[in-house]
Amino acid sequence: MARKVASRQPRRVIPTIIGEGITEQYYFKHLQTLMNWKMKIRPRFFEDVDIDKIEKRVESVLQEDGIAICVFDADVSKWNNMIKTKLDKFKKKYEKKQNVIICDSLPSIEYWFLIHYLDTNKHYSTSESVIKDLRKHIKCFDKKGSFLSNSDWVKKMVDDGKIELACQRAKFYEDKGGSYSKIYKAIELLKKQ
Numbered sequence: 513m514a515r516k517v518a519s520r521q522p523r524r525v526i527p528t529i530i531g532e533g534i535t536e537q538y539y540f541k542h543l544q545t546l547m548n549w550k551m552k553i554r555p556r557f558f559e560d561v562d563i564d565k566i567e568k569r570v571e572s573v574l575q576e577d578g579i580a581i582c583v584f585d586a587d588v589s590k591w592n593n594m595i596k597t598k599l600d601k602f603k604k605k606y607e608k609k610q611n612v613i614i615c616d617s618l619p620s621i622e623y624w625f626l627i628h629y630l631d632t633n634k635h636y637s638t639s640e641s642v643i644k645d646l647r648k649h650i651k652c653f654d655k656k657g658s659f660l661s662n663s664d665w666v667k668k669m670v671d672d673g674k675i676e677l678a679c680q681r682a683k684f685y686e687d688k689g690g691s692y693s694k695i696y697k698a699i700e701l702l703k704k705q
Contacts, residue, residue, distance in 0.1 A: 527579040527613070527701060528552040530569045535621055535655055536583045542666035543702070550705040551581075563598045567605075570612055579611045581698045587619035587639065613701060617693035622646055624682065624693035625653075628674040633685035633692065642691070675699060 529540045529551055540553055566582055573580040588595050599616075606612040617623050620639035626632070629649040636642045646653050650665050659665070669675060679696040686692055 525577065525579050525611075526550045526552055526705065527581050527698075528554070528573045529581050529583060529698070530566055530573070531583040532566075532585060534657055534660055538657075538660035539621065539625075539666060540583070542663040543670070546663060546667055546670055547702070549702040551702060552578075563595065563602050567602055570606065574609075574611065577611075579613070579701070581613045581615060581701065582606075583615045583617075583621065583695065583698065585618075585620040585639065586616040587637075590618070590637075613697050615693075615695045615698045617695060618691050621693070621695065622653075623691045624678065624695045625650070625669060627681040627685075627693065628669045628678040631681055633681075633688055633690035635690040 527550075529536070531537060531540070537553065540551065543549055544551055544553065563584075566584060570580045570582060586599065590596070603614055603616075606614060619636050620642060622639050622642040623636060626642055626646045626649070630645065636645075643653060643655075650668065652659060653665065654660070669678070679699055682693050682696040686694065
């Protein structure tokens with residue numbers, strides 16, 4: 513009698529979120545809980561970092577055959593040519609790699625939050641200018657841990673299909689000039705997990 517050979521299931525790869533600071537860290541932690549999405553969120557991957565440190569962390573994830581989701585603000589690259597050069601080089605290096613998802617936002621992640629409520633690709637020059645408009649929808653929005661640690665602000669964004677609406681808007685405005693966010697790429701991947 514022939515033995516049955518156990519078939520191996522392909523290893524499920526859980527994406528690792530790599531971000532710039534506590535806003536990104538709390539946002540994805542809250543999504544993980546609220547949406548029950550599978551992702552790795554390591555606090556050490558959310559310290560104030562530059563593009564060189566993000567690249568080192570991406571390489572660390574890739575060495576483990578993982579998926580790296582890179583979430584960062586692109587505003588500094590607009591006024592600092594050295595950072596713009598590094599950012600362009602980083603994007604070019606990873607743009608064709610399926611296991612690296614680049615999710616930059618201009619000027620900042622707060623623009624991503626704003627398009628959950630407002631259909632705009634107005635050019636915002638700073639995150640502060642975006643936050644001013646965002647506070648019309650999330651009254652007390654603040655970039656401090658005391659605010660960000662409470663999941664209510666993220667819950668408000670995922671309720672009533674707002675996250676899908678933000679994804680549609682982000683895709684539509686991606687190449688139109690003005691502000692943009694590519695965080696929709698992370699959302700689409702995490703939904704599939």
